[in-house]
Amino acid sequence: MMGESGTGESGFLADTALAIVAAVPVTLALFVACAVGASLLAGVLVAAQQGRVGGLVARAWIFVFRGTPLLLQIFMVYYGLAALGPVRHGPLWPAFRDPLFCAFLAMTCCCSAYIAEVLRAALAAIPPGQIEAARACGMARWTLGRRIVVPQMVRLALPAYGNELVMMLKSTSLASSVTVLDVTGVAQQVIAHSYRTVEVFCLAAAVYLGLTAALTWLLRRIERRLDPAGGR
Secondary structure (H helix, E strand, O other): OOOOOOOHHHHHHHHHHHHHHHOHHHHHHHHHHHHHHHHHHHHHHHHHOOOHHHHHHHHHHHHHHHHOOHHHHHHHHHHHHHHOHHHHOOOOHHHHOOHHHHHHHHHHHHHHHHHHHHHHHHHHHOOHHHHHHHHHOOOOHHHHHHHHHHHHHHHHHHHHHHHHHHHHHHHHHHHHHHOOOOHHHHHHHHHHHHOOHHHHHHHHHHHHHHHHHHHHHHHHHHHHHHOOOOOO
């Protein structure tokens, strides 16, 4: 029974805190993987919207994943796709039987839709005169994107993009619904054995507050570095 290694209440809280903190790497690994995957996929979606056919596909993707709950999407991947014959009996089965991969796939697809809208809005906010002037000077498309479009997109999108990252970090808690032993998953395990809901969830909430505070601090530092007004 948890708490026997300590003395009463303090022993239980200390053991629980250690168990929850030990699950932080799982939460962070899921968050980092989803952040990278969703950002790359969002870039593809924004680029696809510049064409007619690709634009229809991208808008449909964004509509579907923004219009349905993330928890439902995780269930669809873990319980739905894994039950299909071609998946269950094919080469993809080792991946789809892993709940961490299923949570990663669902979160990446869902968050890419939101980040794509953030990037699209940032792209639309760039003054078109700058792009036209660069083209009139004979600037190549790759150079135009690298020197004009991307730097301004990053600066304009960063506040909203940072908010999406914070939401993504907290959304990793939904992975526990498919047995992933992240911070929330471990907390639920402890509660199942101890029936001490309030104390355990308070400890888990404190861990999430710490992670969110660290991420927010990092995003603000990056935003100040990119501020053209001198980082004020």
